[in-house]
Amino acid sequence: MSTDPLSHTFAALSDPTRRAILARLALGETSVTELAQPFEMSMPAISKHLKVLERAGLIVRGRDAQWRPCRLKPQPLKDAAQWLEHYRRFWEQSFDRLEEYLRQMQAKERKDARKK
Amino acid sequence: MSTDPLSHTFAALSDPTRRAILARLALGETSVTELAQPFEMSMPAISKHLKVLERAGLIVRGRDAQWRPCRLKPQPLKDAAQWLEHYRRFWEQSFDRLEEYLRQMQAKERKDARKK
DNA sequence: CGGTTAAATAACTACCTAGTTAAATATGCC
DNA sequence: GGCATATTTAACTAGGTAGTTATTTAACCG
Numbered sequence: 415m416s417t418d419p420l421s422h423t424f425a426a427l428s429d430p431t432r433r434a435i436l437a438r439l440a441l442g443e444t445s446v447t448e449l450a451q452p453f454e455m456s457m458p459a460i461s462k463h464l465k466v467l468e469r470a471g472l473i474v475r476g477r478d479a480q481w482r483p484c485r486l487k488p489q490p491l492k493d494a495a496q497w498l499e500h501y502r503r504f505w506e507q508s509f510d511r512l513e514e515y516l517r518q519m520q521a522k523e524r525k526d527a528r529k530k
Numbered sequence: 531m532s533t534d535p536l537s538h539t540f541a542a543l544s545d546p547t548r549r550a551i552l553a554r555l556a557l558g559e560t561s562v563t564e565l566a567q568p569f570e571m572s573m574p575a576i577s578k579h580l581k582v583l584e585r586a587g588l589i590v591r592g593r594d595a596q597w598r599p600c601r602l603k604p605q606p607l608k609d610a611a612q613w614l615e616h617y618r619r620f621w622e623q624s625f626d627r628l629e630e631y632l633r634q635m636q637a638k639e640r641k642d643a644r645k646k
Numbered sequence: 647c648g649g650t651t652a653a654a655t656a657a658c659t660a661c662c663t664a665g666t667t668a669a670a671t672a673t674g675c676c
Numbered sequence: 677g678g679c680a681t682a683t684t685t686a687a688c689t690a691g692g693t694a695g696t697t698a699t700t701t702a703a704c705c706g
Contacts, residue, residue, distance in 0.1 A: 421545060422544075423544075424541070424543040425540070428532070428538075428544055429537060429663090429664085430532050433536070437616075440617065445682075446683060455664095456665075458665085458666080458686095460683095461683065461685090462684095463664085465684095479673055480674070480680095480683070481682065486617075491620070494614055495611060495614040502611070504604035504607070505607060505611075545693090562654095563651090572695075573653070573654085574655080574695085577654055577655085579694090581654090582693090596653070597652065597653085598654090
């Protein structure tokens with residue numbers, strides 16, 4: 415996988431278990447065992463998911479006796495959201511006659527340019 | 531990788547080449563060769579990236595003689611942005627004394643509960 | 647038809663991921 | 677110290693990803 419922060423963030427978000435873990439952490443800091451509880455998955459598997467989230471900077475882990483409380487760190491989510499914002503105009507655009515027309519004109523121009 | 535749409539979307543976005551391809555497509559529909567041009571990478575590599583983007587529903591490919599024009603499809607980006615929106619309050623929250631205080635109270639309560 | 651261009655596929659390598667079970671580590675409690 | 681609990685690490689398997697070069701397919705053009 416690529417080494418830039420955004421790539422790490424999106425990669426971390428590309429797994430439903432990890433997204434569910436983040437959703438749980440949105441309710442507040444908690445232990446690994448409690449995070450693991452909803453999943454039919456071994457503890458080591460959860461531990462690995464947490465490591466991925468930690469490497470992506472999406473969580474931090476503290477120490478409270480033998481517990482390792484996990485806490486959400488939202489900054490990478492903000493950065494990801496900002497990246498997506500650049501494309502907002504595309505999904506807000508009504509895909510109406512004008513847009514389709516412009517697209518086809520563009521394709522036609524390229525075609526004509528090649529024919530010269 | 532997981533099979534749900536959101537996982538596919540985030541996985542597709544977790545590569546800088548693919549994000550750059552989407553950025554180029556935001557300027558308008560274009561051919562594979564033109565998409566490949568900015569990258570020091572073989573055509574088959576680009577072709578594979580396009581396949582990933584297509585599987586994620588982020589692009590569609592048409593046919594214009596021997597060209598395969600690619601076009602951005604923004605719906606999955608919208609869905610990803612909406613997922614991230616759920617966490618907006620976390621990055622907008624000022625991480626001030628109150629928030630920190632609440633967090634520590636929460637940790638303390640769990641500790642006390644265990645001691646009973 | 648033959649040559650050229652655009653793009654995809656095949657076959658391969660190297661590495662990463664997501665899961666498993668078994669063992670190790672860390673800490674609190676008596 | 678020794679047991680119990682929480683969590684991580686080790687070692688392994690199966691499958692996916694990102695890239696390569698060589699080959700193949702598709703379409704236009706003369």
